[in-house]
Amino acid sequence: MDRLDREILGVLQEDARISYRDLGVRVGLSANAAADRVRRLRKDGVIRGFTVIVDPAADTRTGLVVFIDVTLRMDTSNETFERAVLALPGITELVHVTGAHDYLVRATAADTAALDTLLRRLKREAGVAHSNTRVALRAAPGP
Numbered sequence: 001m002d003r004l005d006r007e008i009l010g011v012l013q014e015d016a017r018i019s020y021r022d023l024g025v026r027v028g029l030s031a032n033a034a035a036d037r038v039r040r041l042r043k044d045g046v047i048r049g050f051t052v053i054v055d056p057a058a059d060t061r062t063g064l065v066v067f068i069d070v071t072l073r074m075d076t077s078n079e080t081f082e083r084a085v086l087a088l089p090g091i092t093e094l095v096h097v098t099g100a101h102d103y104l105v106r107a108t109a110a111d112t113a114a115l116d117t118l119l120r121r122l123k124r125e126a127g128v129a130h131s132n133t134r135v136a137l138r139a140a141p142g143p
Contacts, residue, residue: 001046004029008037009046016050063110065136068122069101076127078102084126090118101132 007027011018018026024034041047072081078096085094085105093106105122109115115133122128 001041005037005041005046008034008041012038012047063108064112064115065139066107066109066115067134067136068105068107068119069132069134070103070105070122070128071100071130072102073127073129076129081126081128085122088118088121088126090114 004027008023011023011026020035020038021031023038024031027034029037038047081103082094085091090107090109091105092108095104096102097104107118109118119131119133122131
């Protein structure tokens, strides 16, 4: 990966829907050369996909957006935990982290009763010893 690839990644992170023509103009390449580089970055696994980021406040179907700090039981492996959590409904992100907890789980729940069910399932089915849950009140607009 060279300087141009890094520039292309920076532009795509700002606007993944940019046309190859406009991308090429931004980084000093032809549209075809920009498209070839993006295809190569995808083939090489550098670009794993494109996504849409929805403001949780705009999606009235999700209910609560929660962040759950998780500490695993001593007898639970990371692989077992990850498999179990990713099978649960409402999980939107799972991040292995440093610090006082083992993982940060981002999830949605329809209401507090659904959140309670999720937390109980994490402890019963995924090997969670302790958890700390935060509820998102609103999200600031991105850059």
